[in-house]
Amino acid sequence: MTQDAPSDLRYVRYDSARENEYVAAMRQLISKDLSEPYSIYVYRYFLYQWGDLCFLAMDDKDEMVGVVVSKLEPHRGGPLRGYIAMLAVREEYRGRGIATKLVRMAIDAMIERNADEVCVQRVKSSSQFSFAHCVVCRVQIVLETEITNTAAMKLYERLGFLRSKRLHRYYLNGNSAYRLVLYLREGVGSIRTSFDPYGLPPAPLPTLDQIFHPPATAQGNGS
Amino acid sequence: MLPNNEVRVPPRRALVQEKAVPRDITAEFTEAASKLRTGQLVKDETFTLFEAVGALEIMDSKMDSGYIAPGENHAQALEDDYDVRRDLTPEQVVGLMDQLLCHEMAWHMGHPLSQTLFTSIYIDKLLWPVPRTIEDARFDRVPSEYPLVGLVLRTYCLALVKACDFVHARVASEYFYEEEDFVTQLYNRNLLSTFDSSHFYRLLDQAVDWVDVQEGIEQKLRDAIRSRLLLRREFLAAVDQDLEILDTRSTDSFVSCLTYLKTLTETAALGNAVPEAFSLKLQRKLASTVPPRPIVHIKQEDALAHMKRLCQDAIDMQQMLDYRGPSNFKTAVWTLLSRKPQPSVYIRSLLQALIVSDMTILGAVSVRQFLYDDLAELVLPSSILLRANTDEVELPSDPRFRVAQIMEGFVKRFAQPYVDTVRSACLNRCRVRRTICHTVVDWDNLQMEAEELDLQLQSLSAEPALQFQGGEATFSYPLSSWAYHQKLIQLRLILQMGFELSVYAPEELPGIYWYLSHICSTHLSHLDRIRTFTVAARKRDLVSSTHGETSAHKSPAYHRSFLYLERLTTHIIAIDAFAIALHALYVLLARHQVLPSAAGPDAYSSDKLCYELRMKPFIPISLPELVPFEEYQREATLEGDTDATILDRASKAITEARKAWEATLANGAFVEDISSPMKEPSIAIEEDWRRDIKDTMRACIGASIAIETVKKALLGDSPRSESDPLKLQVFIPEIGSKTQWHDWWIVPQISEKKAAKAATS
Numbered sequence: 002m003t004q005d006a007p008s009d010l011r012y013v014r015y016d017s018a019r020e021n022e023y024v025a026a027m028r029q030l031i032s033k034d035l036s037e038p039y040s041i042y043v044y045r046y047f048l049y050q051w052g053d054l055c056f057l058a059m060d061d062k063d064e065m066v067g068v069v070v071s072k073l074e075p076h077r078g079g080p081l082r083g084y085i086a087m088l089a090v091r092e093e094y095r096g097r098g099i100a101t102k103l104v105r106m107a108i109d110a111m112i113e114r115n116a117d118e119v120c121v122q123r124v125k126s127s128s129q130f131s132f133a134h135c136v137v138c139r140v141q142i143v144l145e146t147e148i149t150n151t152a153a154m155k156l157y158e159r160l161g162f163l164r165s166k167r168l169h170r171y172y173l174n175g176n177s178a179y180r181l182v183l184y185l186r187e188g189v190g191s192i193r194t195s196f197d198p199y200g201l202p203p204a205p206l207p208t209l210d211q212i213f214h215p216p217a218t219a220q221g222n223g224s
Numbered sequence: 225m226l227p228n229n230e231v232r233v234p235p236r237r238a239l240v241q242e243k244a245v246p247r248d249i250t251a252e253f254t255e256a257a258s259k260l261r262t263g264q265l266v267k268d269e270t271f272t273l274f275e276a277v278g279a280l281e282i283m284d285s286k287m288d289s290g291y292i293a294p295g296e297n298h299a300q301a302l303e304d305d306y307d308v309r310r311d312l313t314p315e316q317v318v319g320l321m322d323q324l325l326c327h328e329m330a331w332h333m334g335h336p337l338s339q340t341l342f343t344s345i346y347i348d349k350l351l352w353p354v355p356r357t358i359e360d361a362r363f364d365r366v367p368s369e370y371p372l373v374g375l376v377l378r379t380y381c382l383a384l385v386k387a388c389d390f391v392h393a394r395v396a397s398e399y400f401y402e403e404e405d406f407v408t409q410l411y412n413r414n415l416l417s418t419f420d421s422s423h424f425y426r427l428l429d430q431a432v433d434w435v436d437v438q439e440g441i442e443q444k445l446r447d448a449i450r451s452r453l454l455l456r457r458e459f460l461a462a463v464d465q466d467l468e469i470l471d472t473r474s475t476d477s478f479v480s481c482l483t484y485l486k487t488l489t490e491t492a493a494l495g496n497a498v499p500e501a502f503s504l505k506l507q508r509k510l511a512s513t514v515p516p517r518p519i520v521h522i523k524q525e526d527a528l529a530h531m532k533r534l535c536q537d538a539i540d541m542q543q544m545l546d547y548r549g550p551s552n553f554k555t556a557v558w559t560l561l562s563r564k565p566q567p568s569v570y571i572r573s574l575l576q577a578l579i580v581s582d583m584t585i586l587g588a589v590s591v592r593q594f595l596y597d598d599l600a601e602l603v604l605p606s607s608i609l610l611r612a613n614t615d616e617v618e619l620p621s622d623p624r625f626r627v628a629q630i631m632e633g634f635v636k637r638f639a640q641p642y643v644d645t646v647r648s649a650c651l652n653r654c655r656v657r658r659t660i661c662h663t664v665v666d667w668d669n670l671q672m673e674a675e676e677l678d679l680q681l682q683s684l685s686a687e688p689a690l691q692f693q694g695g696e697a698t699f700s701y702p703l704s705s706w707a708y709h710q711k712l713i714q715l716r717l718i719l720q721m722g723f724e725l726s727v728y729a730p731e732e733l734p735g736i737y738w739y740l741s742h743i744c745s746t747h748l749s750h751l752d753r754i755r756t757f758t759v760a761a762r763k764r765d766l767v768s769s770t771h772g773e774t775s776a777h778k779s780p781a782y783h784r785s786f787l788y789l790e791r792l793t794t795h796i797i798a799i800d801a802f803a804i805a806l807h808a809l810y811v812l813l814a815r816h817q818v819l820p821s822a823a824g825p826d827a828y829s830s831d832k833l834c835y836e837l838r839m840k841p842f843i844p845i846s847l848p849e850l851v852p853f854e855e856y857q858r859e860a861t862l863e864g865d866t867d868a869t870i871l872d873r874a875s876k877a878i879t880e881a882r883k884a885w886e887a888t889l890a891n892g893a894f895v896e897d898i899s900s901p902m903k904e905p906s907i908a909i910e911e912d913w914r915r916d917i918k919d920t921m922r923a924c925i926g927a928s929i930a931i932e933t934v935k936k937a938l939l940g941d942s943p944r945s946e947s948d949p950l951k952l953q954v955f956i957p958e959i960g961s962k963t964q965w966h967d968w969w970i971v972p973q974i975s976e977k978k979a980a981k982a983a984t985s
Binding site for chain 2: 020021037038039040041042043045046049050108155158159160161162163164165166167168169170171175177179182183184185186187188189190191
């Protein structure tokens with residue numbers, strides 16, 4: 002795969018003044034790869050706060066052919082963590098290093114802003130009811146029909162991302178995923194976060210007693 | 225561990241209860257709004273990504289399940305005109321039964337009901353409106369005039385739903401991950417949980433009796449329908465009261481299921497599909513905000529295979545219900561749960577309930593006894609600490625009273641985390657590793673707490689100090705030694721399961737195998753230390769006991785402990801030697817730039833950053849301390865060693881590994897009970913264990929061959945200068961592929977490059 006993008010492409014940073022035009026094109030590009038589209042709020046959530054970490058690839062007719070959407074914020078009061086949230090390249094333009102270039106631009110922008118680490122966090126389709134404990138989302142490993150995702154894995158790994166953990170049946174279709182992480186500076190691993198980094202849902206740890214003697218007896222209102 | 229039944233959703237925002245006094249804010253609103261440009265976004269502080277992702281756009285057909293397209297007929301969009309009372313051919317009934325079984329299994333596999341069983345119009349009609357009596361639970365108010373539908377298919381559906389009810393209850397009461405393992409959502413439907421099982425058995429009997437006398441139906445179809453009904457009967461019986469296996473030890477129902485599943489497989493081709501009896505439109509009626517999602521179709525052979533595995537796992541589980549000591553128990557649990565594919569969530573939940581409930585292991589041994597047995601096996605084969613009892617010694621001034629008190633505190637503190645180390649194996653494999661990464665930190669603290677208790681116990685039991693390895697005099701520290709042992713196992717598992725879950729990049733392999741051997745050698749010296757103190761205690765016992773009786777009484781305990789330590793040592797030596805061999809092999813491949821690399825030349829990462837990221841779970845651990853990067857790099861790259869030295873190291877280690885794995889295999893999966901001279905019969909779980917070791921031995925042979933290939937390339941006949949690249953092609957097989965013999969041992973496939981045209985022998 003070539004690292005240099007063809008010269009007929011232009012790479013630009015997202016500009017909120019052109020929101021209407023850009024967001025519409027972006028949604029079209031990204032929705033193509035998703036079984037369930039993201040609501041407009043997802044795009045606004047990222048672009049409103051981190052529009053400067055969003056980069057676009059435009060062809061010679063000024064049409065959008067690639068996009069990366071990301072964010073950067075302290076992770077649970079700990080390291081400054083960047084996320085690559087969405088990445089898409091129009092099908093006929095794939096294999097030309099456009100995605101790599103876009104991700105590099107995003108990471109470079111994060112480095113400029115003193116990021117400690119970067120994670121790949123593909124926004125996972127969700128519902129109000131069921132996904133509450135876990136909005137952190139990741140790159141998919143296997144999609145029987147979409148080879149693009151193995152391609153995505155390779156792309157990130159070439160840039161130095163490591164698979165930090167595997168996530169069982171992470172996506173709606175039952176596919177597993179990997180959490181991909183890249184450290185950008187030393188000492189990130191020992192920065193304490195305000196909460197356990199291994200993603201157990203926040204809940205008090207009950208004792209065996211509590212588990213095996215349900216509240217009925219504890220509350221003394223048994224039969 | 226977490227409670228099982230907790231639904232992990234954010235708490236609902238409390239409704240504002242205070243009486244609101246209405247006030248006209250039009251002017252203020254207009255004023256505020258006038259300050260905004262048209263289209264300008266305002267973000268609320270509390271608006272999170274979760275809310276953004278959870279938002280649905282009304283009138284978008286992909287998100288809004290109630291959406292009706294312009295021109296679409298309302299009635300047609302919402303209702304199906306499928307007649308549930310219609311006559312069906314026997315072939316269609318078979319087809320429907322099999323399709324329903326596919327949906328049931330898809331639900332077992334983790335897909336939601338809304339995309340599986342609840343897309344069946346028959347099931348929908350049974351459950352909605354909610355039936356008050358079992359007679360109410362039918363497809364239509366006016367029953368179908370065709371018994372094949374009104375009796376046979378209906379009974380099949382009812383028994384299926386009731387089985388789902390039991391499975392749902394079992395999973396929901398244990399520890400699982402919503403959506404990863406299972407979707408508990410019932411969409412405000414009830415799975416006939418209020419009806420007693422007897423109704424279902426009665427109906428099944430009636431249906432079978434009816435089928436038996438239907439001369440008008442071809443024999444093979446009659447048999448096909450009959451076996452499907454009987455499968456339902458047996459499966460229902462199997463999941464109904466599934467904990468009773470602890471008392472009955474009976475797996476008859478699951479065994480019968482296997483028999484009928486065989487018939488099902490043979491007669492699968494007889495069925496005719498009735499696709500119009502399933503509809504996505506039913507999703508609109510379910511209480512859910514989830515966008516419309518497609519019906520999940522799994523292959524019938526996959527569904528049958530899933531159910532077959534479930535039954536087989538349940539049958540084999542019975543073999544581990546007799547408690548034969550902690551190490552045997554743990555080996556059995558781990559081996560069963562390491563089966564590939566992993567046992568289903570129902571099995572894993574059932575196993576959790578059997579492992580421990582009401583503070584009892586396998587319904588027979590108290591958690592306290594289980595903990596004591598493990599202590600006895602590893603560190604305290606015969607000790608006052610395990611015999612002190614406050615019930616017997618009531619005098620507070622007696623040191624035994626204090627000992628008993630301290631041990632009581634120990635049990636209170638350690639019982640749960642210890643049982644959890646066994647229970648957590650019931651999680652899905654990804655979660656097993658993640659949970660260990662999390663709990664190993666707790667065990668680091670537990671070890672320190674145990675050390676405190678050891679110090680107190682030392683003086684109370686007047687333990688004499690011992691000179692260990694020529695160093696200063698020291699004490700046995702039994703409780704913390706035991707805790708350290710648990711922690712070392714966990715650290716090793718984090719590394720080994722990383723291979724299984726294929727999280728490592730090829731370029732990480734030399735370092736990870738080095739670290740694995742580092743943990744193993746730490747563990748081996750720890751076991752040495754334990755053994756030294758046990759030997760000393762044994763000697764003291766022999767000397768002090770004037771009554772030979774006491775000594776003889778203690779003898780079996782010592783014997784078992786020494787045997788256990790010996791087995792552990794052999795096993796860890798085997799792991800260590802294999803890790804050393806692979807480490808050396810990978811170092812050579814990396815050194816000569818033939819090891820594939822996931823990271824490109826322009827990667828943002830560095831070796832140091834990668835090490836930090838990979839070893840993150842080890843960073844907070846105080847003992848053994850994380851090896852500093854500089855030292856790790858020197859050791860892991862075998863800096864300063866020549867190729868010949870490393871080759872020699874690899875060859876020696878792999879020979880040693882093969883011997884040690886042979887010995888491990890010969891030791892067997894389980895510690896034989898010396899008190900019962902009868903050898904336990906070989907059981908399925910033991911077979912799994914043997915296969916696992918044999919696969920490891922195959923991997924050893926593969927590694928030997930790889931080492932030989934590298935040796936030939938490096939030291940071959942043709943002289944090669946240092947700068948010459950090695951003419952080797954290295955391929956790292958995927959986990960689960962045929963060329964990867966064992967999930968924990970990544971053996972590279974190495975071949976000579978064709979261009980080399982090496983002389984063939």
